[in-house]
Amino acid sequence: MARVNVHCPRCQSDLVYRHGQSSKGYDRFRCRDCHRVFQLTYTYEARKPGVKEQIVEMAFNGSGVRDTARVLKIGINTVIRALKNSRPAG
Ligand SMILES: [Zn+2]
Missing domain, CATH: 2.20.25 (N-terminal domain of TfIIb)
Structure with a gap:
């Protein structure tokens, strides 16, 4: 399958x-x-343009992962993934 x-x-x-x-x-x-x-x-709200940017912005403003996921109506794992991917290399 x-x-x-x-x-x-x-x-x-x-x-x-x-x-x-x-x-x-x-x-x-x-x-x-x-x-x-x-x-x-x-x-999959997270697929929409701009959601990843919203995740990062909320994190910078002090929102927790769970708060961000609830507000944006996306999964916690999606939030975590977006934050990991947005971390500057080095
Ligand atoms: Zn199920």
Whole structure:
């Protein structure tokens, strides 16, 4: 089974597989753990332009990882990943 780099918005499981397409042609996914069906287009706020910048800005302003994730409606792991990637090399 092809692994997809998608996490379930409900249980954060990565045991997710493609489950056809929505009426608008977006990919739909289904979680093997909780069987939730979801779409990337509305679950992955982090994919939108500018979200990564917002994560970094909130961190500089003293927001915790959990606060940032809640405000931006994204996963904690996404916040952590964005902060790691934004760290200046050296
Ligand atoms: Zn799930």
